[in-house]
Amino acid sequence: MDNYLLIPFLPLAAFFVNILFGKTLIRDKSHWVSLFAVVCSWVIAVMTLFEVIGGRTVNRDLYTWIVSGDFRVSVGFLIDQLTAVMLIVVTTVSSLVHIYSIGYMHGDKGYYRFFAYLSLFTFSMLMLVMANNFLQLYFGWEAVGLCSYFLIGFWYEKKSASDAGKKAFIVNRFGDFGFGLGVIMIFLTFGTLHYAPVFGSVNGIVGKTVDFLGLQVDLPTLIALLLFCGAVGKSAQLPLHVWLPDAMEGPTPVSALIHAATMVTAGVFLVARCNPIFVLSPPAMNVVALVGAVTALFAGTIALVQNDIKRIVAYSTVSQLGYMFLACGVGAFSAGIFHLYTHAFFKALLFLGAGSVMHAMAGELDIQKMGGLKKHMPLTYWTFLLASLSISGVPGFAGFFSKDEILWRAYASGPLGHLLYAIGALTALLTAFYSFRIIFVAFHGKFRGTHEQEHHLHESPKIMTVPLLILAAGALAAGWVGIPPLLGGGEHFAEFLAPVVGHAKGEGTHAEEWATMITAVILGLGGIAAAAFVYLRKSTLADTVAGRFSFIYRLLWNKYYVDELYDTIIVRPTFWVAKNVIVGVTDGKIIEGIVNGVPRFIGTLSSWLRNIQTGMVHQYAAVMALGAFVVIAIVLFW
């Protein structure tokens, strides 16, 4: 099992090979380096999973960089059930995205750079999930953010792309600031940053309070909420969701890997990993659940009216991440991770399918300009359909089992849970509607693009469709490892994760469980039916409704004006302060005064002192003697 070290370090090696030799030597063969590394990682990850299933877990420090008192900077690995699941998700999706990218990125002038970044991202993400201490987690956390920045702005000549990269990075600063404070609070509280001792002694902080900005705050709540700040940023939850839709400026395989399957789920992973802290604070748990539920609904409604295929899927991602937080918030961490795992398959598939469509449509993103793609790209259509069925929670598909688990756990968790269930079920309806809206508008009906586009319509090459097929298999079957007892399954997934995240609390009757399940399924199927009715039968109905409820339509179309709101209350004032206060006064007068003044002073001092160095040896001897004399005088006669 010691070869688990290769899982992150192979991609790291691939990154170095590609970044050093990619431009000159390897060029259009770069994918072999990265692909080989990630596939080897995947093989080892699978072996590791089986060893973990066999009962072997690992928690050891690989090496300690520096020690300063209690503070140890060490690199260590924790491989338990939760890590094993994350390893499979990350390496599987990453491998498939690598393969897909060979076709998708073919001929791009930054080809080697793209694969180098993919490798670096894979390494960072693996370090994040394999960490055994908060500092390494933080390192991985920031490193995936950095890779995300590189890859969103991959086509940096395009202003919108580099702007989106910056937006993602800056918005994440807000969340990460809280996360950083949380890590510092953990160190101050526990005197260590390693998971095992922190989680082991976590019960000792129950009921303790700490002075925070003059308020007496419950310590577990404070730490949990600070950590959750990071999760909100990284997983694009309200109110920091604004970066994710813009992040779609990056190449589509990146959206599939980073902005759907792996990096954005790091927040869910964080909450699940820190579950011993979160469960100590019911208020923090409620915040997590409510933020998740509200985000799920909020993003779902926006997705209803967008026309950009990638943005619809992006809002769908935000919404599904909300589900995962909802699950964590009601204490059903394994359900959250279960949804993370199934979501990785069907959401990566949706993105790669969208990429396949873009490939055929020469980069066109507007679904209103598509239509009838089904007969031109059958493989893309069928896999996209499968993914949509899965996300809509149609019984038997992967998404059904994980969503059902979340909704049932939410309902069973108590009075607040009923409300959460209602929001979740309503979101299920919206999810099904907007997912099938894409299917019916883009793949059915008549083609509405230009003649030239229609002429060029073609199915994507095998190198791109094979990953679609593999992911489709996952979107169909990945959920079968977690079939609930109600349907005759054994809840293997939840049982497997129980040693790390515990069992979900809350009880209910079989009748209630059946009722919640059937309601959700009916809502999901209802959403599909409604989409079919609106977009296949009465294609004018959508416009009529939009016209009649134009206020709501515009509100949704403009994404609740959140970007505009932030622009007004944060961006513009910041610019104003930057321009008038910082550039004008602080920077211009004070800082520049110091920055230019001190070196000028030292420079002058330096040239002046230089004159002492005359080159005359007797003067040197005199200085020495004088120095000795002064020291003697001070020591002996003072």
Add this chain to the structure above:
Amino acid sequence: MKILTEMPDVTALMPEIVMTCLALVLLMLDLFIRRKEITALLAIVIAAVVGFFLTGSSGTAFSGMFISDGYSSFFKLIFLVSLVLSVLISIRYIKIESVNFGEYYSLMLFSTLGMMLMASAGDIIVLYLGLELMALSLYVLAGFLRHDTKSNEASLKYFLLGAFASAFLLYGTSMIYGLTGTTNLKAIAHYLAANGVAHNPAVMLSVILFVVAFGFKIAAAPFHMWAPDVYEGAPTSVTAFMSVGPKAAGFAVFGRVFLTAFGGLQVDWAGILIPLAILTMAVGNILAISQTNIKRMLAYSSIAHAGYALIGLIAGGGNGVASMMNYLFIYAFMNIGAFGVVIMLRTEGFKGEEITDYEGLAKSHPLAAALMLVFMFSLTGIPPTAGFVGKFYLFMAAVAEGYTWLALVAVIFSAISAYFYLRIVMYMYMKEPKAEVALSTSAPHGIALAVATCAVLLIGVLPSGIIELARAAVAGF
């Protein structure tokens, strides 16, 4: 007085005996060796053989006059490493300077032998012997470019001022001998403690005289005046050697004498060393800024680093001394590495010693520029290079001993040092090349630079091994 009838036990000084014999043999053999590369190779072999004997030697000899312990062995490791690296970067350089004579390597060996004696000295007489052997060899080496007036000047200045410093040492020795009747370090400590004369002004006077003499060797201000002139005038390979080995040897005797003989007076001598350390850092870092010659700049940088290392001595205790030793070990790699790049720019007909010669080096010679970048980062103390680790442990030791303010001062001077180190980086990477700069490379040179780079990066990433070694070395002190 008992006459020795049998051979004393000399296992403790086997490395020195072996080194003496082999260095003499090499001096003779060189008369028959035409290709001086072979002499260089033999010098490295000798260093390796001595290193082998080093592992087996421990204990004392000649009734405590010679001590071989972890402390001395660690320093001898530094000397041998810097010897080997310096020999490697010399081979092609002395050919270019057309002073390709075999005695160059013998002199380096003798100088190293002197340093080894210094590190092992349990008696001030042995210390003085080693110090003079080291210094005399260096005076010759500094003037090795016999046709170059600057080199001659450097040699003469070094000799005159070195003799002056030796006088301080002898004066201090005579004072302490007059007071205690012994030159044995342990016996001095014992006498001072037993007779309660620790605060006798004569003792303090001799402490100060030792500070002057050793301060001269490590180039601490205000006894540093020789360093810039000598470093600039001496052959670059000798400068590289001189800035590392003899400096470490100076610290070795500093630590040995002050912690053994004057261990009871730590508060007093620390009070003298603190202003000296601050002055040294100030002079080194501030004057480095206005230099235009890279050898001179590195000379001031070397003064500044002596100031940092003094902090470890001031902090004292196991951790302080270990951090000082650790720092000197790291410094050997990064400084010889930096000089190694400087030497590469020296070609027939081109001196390559001006800082402006580095403009645009990254465009014309990316690898050389990248190596220089690593060494400059390390000298500045930027992670993940070894220089950061070295400074980190030095400053931590100071903080742990309650000298937080001193650590802060050192950090501020480190920040100032970034200016002149990173200026080189800026010249290399952000300016256009002015003129075509050729590089003189050779396989041995490449090996030296590779070793130095690997060490700087490896220690930066995996520092625990060397830290533990230094701590273990101090444990037996």
